[in-house]
Amino acid sequence: xxxxxxxxxxxxxxxxxxxxxxxxxxxxxxxxxxxxxxxxxxxxxxxxxxxxxxxxxxxxxxxxxxxxxxxxxxxxxxxxxxxxxxxxxx
Numbered sequence: 001x002x003x004x005x006x007x008x009x010x011x012x013x014x015x016x017x018x019x020x021x022x023x024x025x026x027x028x029x030x031x032x033x034x035x036x037x038x039x040x041x042x043x044x045x046x047x048x049x050x051x052x053x054x055x056x057x058x059x060x061x062x063x064x065x066x067x068x069x070x071x072x073x074x075x076x077x078x079x080x081x082x083x084x085x086x087x088x089x090x
Contacts (some may be wrong), residue, residue, distance in 0.1 A: 009055050010065055016048045024082075036086030045080060049073075 020041055027035040052069045059066040072079065 009059065012051075013048075013055075013065075013069075016044065016051065019044050032086030034086070036084075039083065039086075042083050045083060049076065 023039060023041050023044075027038045030038065052073060056066060056069050059069070
């Protein structure tokens with residue numbers, strides 16, 4: 001993976017993931033019901049999935065970033081579990 005080629009994609013991926021962590025920081029320590037009600041993450045997660053799909057063809061198939069995106073896609077159902085269960089933390 002060449003850093004110059006993939007740096008903007010990696011930076012954007014981290015920005016999107018950071019949005020999710022910020023939401024989780026806001027609800028950390030709250031009751032499961034409150035966490036579930038306060039989470040505004042689904043639109044971010046949905047947009048991230050579409051964005052991953054759009055970025056993958058732009059990357060070398062052997063790049064570390066492409067591997068990371070494929071890994072996330074293969075475990076997407078588990079990654080989304082926190083959206084529907086206030087007991088789980090992302």
